Amino acid sequence: MPAALDAIAALKGKWPGVKDRASLDHPALDVPPADLLAVLSSLKADHGFDMLTDVSGVDWSVAASPRFTVVYHLFSTASHDYVRLAADCADDAAPEVPSASSLWPGADWHEREAFDMFGIRFAGHPDLRRILMWDGYPYFPLRKDFPLAGIETELPDAEVRAETKTGAIAAPMMGGPFVASPGEINLTDAEPRAKDESWTERRPKPGT
Amino acid sequence: MPVEHTFPDSAARNAQGEFETEKMSLSMGPSHPSTHGVLRLQMELDGEVVTKADPVIGYLHRGDEKIAENMTYNQFVPYTDRLDYLAPLANNMAYAIAVEKLAKLEVPARCQAIRVITAEMARISAHLLGLGAFGIDVGAWTVFLYSFTEREKLYKLFEELTGARFTTSYSRIGGVARDVPAGWTDRVVAFCDQFLPLLEEVLDLLTRNKIFTDRTVGVGVISKEDAIAYGLTGPNLRASGVPLDLRKDRPYSGYEQYDFDVAIGSHGDGYDRYLVRGEEMRQSVRIIKQAIARFPEGKWYAEDAKRIIAPPKDKILTSMEELIQNFMIVTEGPQMPAGEVYFEAENPKGALGFYIVSKGGGVPWRLKIRAPSFCNLSILPKICVGAMVSDVVSILGSLDFVMGECDR
Numbered sequence: 001m002p003a004a005l006d007a008i009a010a011l012k013g014k015w016p017g018v019k020d021r022a023s024l025d026h027p028a029l030d031v032p033p034a035d036l037l038a039v040l041s042s043l044k045a046d047h048g049f050d051m052l053t054d055v056s057g058v059d060w061s062v063a064a065s066p067r068f069t070v071v072y073h074l075f076s077t078a079s080h081d082y083v084r085l086a087a088d089c090a091d092d093a094a095p096e097v098p099s100a101s102s103l104w105p106g107a108d109w110h111e112r113e114a115f116d117m118f119g120i121r122f123a124g125h126p127d128l129r130r131i132l133m134w135d136g137y138p139y140f141p142l143r144k145d146f147p148l149a150g151i152e153t154e155l156p157d158a159e160v161r162a163e164t165k166t167g168a169i170a171a172p173m174m175g176g177p178f179v180a181s182p183g184e185i186n187l188t189d190a191e192p193r194a195k196d197e198s199w200t201e202r203r204p205k206p207g208t
Numbered sequence: 209m210p211v212e213h214t215f216p217d218s219a220a221r222n223a224q225g226e227f228e229t230e231k232m233s234l235s236m237g238p239s240h241p242s243t244h245g246v247l248r249l250q251m252e253l254d255g256e257v258v259t260k261a262d263p264v265i266g267y268l269h270r271g272d273e274k275i276a277e278n279m280t281y282n283q284f285v286p287y288t289d290r291l292d293y294l295a296p297l298a299n300n301m302a303y304a305i306a307v308e309k310l311a312k313l314e315v316p317a318r319c320q321a322i323r324v325i326t327a328e329m330a331r332i333s334a335h336l337l338g339l340g341a342f343g344i345d346v347g348a349w350t351v352f353l354y355s356f357t358e359r360e361k362l363y364k365l366f367e368e369l370t371g372a373r374f375t376t377s378y379s380r381i382g383g384v385a386r387d388v389p390a391g392w393t394d395r396v397v398a399f400c401d402q403f404l405p406l407l408e409e410v411l412d413l414l415t416r417n418k419i420f421t422d423r424t425v426g427v428g429v430i431s432k433e434d435a436i437a438y439g440l441t442g443p444n445l446r447a448s449g450v451p452l453d454l455r456k457d458r459p460y461s462g463y464e465q466y467d468f469d470v471a472i473g474s475h476g477d478g479y480d481r482y483l484v485r486g487e488e489m490r491q492s493v494r495i496i497k498q499a500i501a502r503f504p505e506g507k508w509y510a511e512d513a514k515r516i517i518a519p520p521k522d523k524i525l526t527s528m529e530e531l532i533q534n535f536m537i538v539t540e541g542p543q544m545p546a547g548e549v550y551f552e553a554e555n556p557k558g559a560l561g562f563y564i565v566s567k568g569g570g571v572p573w574r575l576k577i578r579a580p581s582f583c584n585l586s587i588l589p590k591i592c593v594g595a596m597v598s599d600v601v602s603i604l605g606s607l608d609f610v611m612g613e614c615d616r
Contacts, residue, residue: 023548023549024309024312024547025309025551028548050436051439052439053439053441053552053559053583054561054563054576054578056574056576056578058565058573059574071548071563071576073550073561073563077452080457080458082550084548084550104439105438105586105590106438106440106583106586109583109585117273130266132265132266132269132615133266133269134266141271141274142273146274148274148275150271
């Protein structure tokens, strides 16, 4: 733990924009996107955080501003410490942070994933395209305004589309009993028997 | 009289266009036996040599992270089975520990020991499959038959413990689903005792096998620096000579009590990755035996967290307060504090990480799964270039990835 704390103190001294971030476990910092690359490379070169373990986007809800944050987890193979960095994207409509792929080639795929799922752009990324969804997919599925069930979409290949006459359809289980989000849906309404109106004792089955 | 042969100046002839070759593009997968699932490699070939390789992933993408945001913490446990579906017990444990970190919950020693035993059994099972599949990829069928026989014995033990062979869903937030059955630990020890000599026999089929060494030694070499830069973890990282094992370096679930060695390679090729996995199975047996030898008594779930852990069933059926508690946990989910945690566990494939953002309540706001197979595969464009097409098969086998985890 000391290595990470030393690093954090040094970074805060060097970049005034770098602030402590609330965290339940590892030392964490909020970093302005403008300083992000410099802070990351300083952590890598001067403080031994040589491994980028994870990059993930976070959507803080449609109404929030800043709406998108990119969270980095770095690990030191020498001191075995983690440190967490978070960079808020300034523009909610076109979120963007600098790419860390020049520092770690492994950032390439992580950033492609964050772009694919949240639409966060990484400036300077060599090949920013979708990774889990197909090229040309129109939505960003992990954004909070994207429904769990999905949105009906055309299949990517025109030939397959013409042949099968089908598309990627929304999941039929939306609002099903396994989806329990307290406060958002009424669980009684979500139960299958509540939807199956023809079977209640008050309403006779249609056709009888 | 000495016989001489002068070769024509190939550079000059190439300049005249005589040797000009055309690049061929080859799509390998998503349903190719050596891609172990649904990985597709879009390759560009110059003759038999790969000049460019672009892995196309996402064929098994189910949106696990989106699903996690829409259900309570306990409800997500079965989804963790389907990440690295070769070691569901290890995934269950990693997820449970991550959430327990968020809840600041300590589990009893017995629960920790059960988790360690099951996770190490899962490691053996996963490595056995990796070994068998790797063997098939490079033309050694027999290994697969042996390793699957052993996996079947492990599955019997899993079934006895969890009720399921494959999708175990054994961990709960703050414990495990049930205590070990009577006599189960003896049967695990009996398995270990007969497994060790058999493992040596299986490894002997490959270790000095001429065909196997020809296909793996010096193939898919990953340098120490590259392995760290690409975020490789697990056996693939250790085979490149980085002695990083989270069980040793950031011990969790009581791993610090057990005496075991971390296997590391020296060349970072496919053969080293095979050797590391073989040694890890021996070490797993050591850990399991130690854990069973000092198996602690006590509860297998934490009892002190009223708003997080569902009470025991007999209490729910007889006592009002426990009934209400169970009702609240089932409908609203275990109540977590707001905050962020990140936890990585040393899984068979590497470090499986969970980054949880909680705004309080029973549902995570964001749950990011850091999948080791995803990171391990990201190095493919680098190490496939310059390899023969047949080497690519060997490289994929040696990396031992699972697409369920890579695509999530």
